[in-house]
Amino acid sequence: MVEAAVQVIAREGADGATTRKIADEPQAPLxxxxxxxxxxxxxxxxxxxxxxxxxxxxxxxxDGNEGLGRAAEQALTRSMQWDRHPA
Structure with missing residues (x-):
């Protein structure tokens, strides 16, 4: 279901990814x-x-004092870019 959700979100965005559409992707019951x-x-x-x-x-x-914060910022930025610009 997680992979199906990724596919539907990439195609239709998070708002358009209903649970029904996600379940339909692998042809699974809702x-x-x-x-x-x-x-x-x-x-x-x-x-x-x-x-x-x-x-x-x-x-x-x-590395360094700001490393963890910068890593978290990078991860969040990439996830937001993925939502707007799916591969």
């Missing part, structure tokens, strides 16, 4: 989505976590 995630917000959180894990954060951003 009840399966709600059983696994309870609601759209939990599914979107799973999508964000997956994308955050896939984003490369270079080691040099983690």
């Amino acid at each position: 009840t399966s989505l709600h059983y696994c995630f309870q609601n759209k917000e939990n599914l979107l959180l799973a999508v964000f976590i997956r994308l955050a894990e896939e984003m490369p954060v270079t080691v040099d951003l983690l």
Whole structure:
């Protein structure tokens, strides 16, 4: 379902990605989505976590006092760019 959500969000944006459209992507029953995630917000959180894990954060951003903050800023910026400009 997470991969299906990524595909639907990339195609239709977060607002246009309804739970029904997401469940239809892998031809799964809508009840399966709600059983696994309870609601759209939990599914979107799973999508964000997956994308955050896939984003490369270079080691040099983690060096120094501001490294962690800069790495977080980079991750958030990339996730927002992904939402606006899907690959």
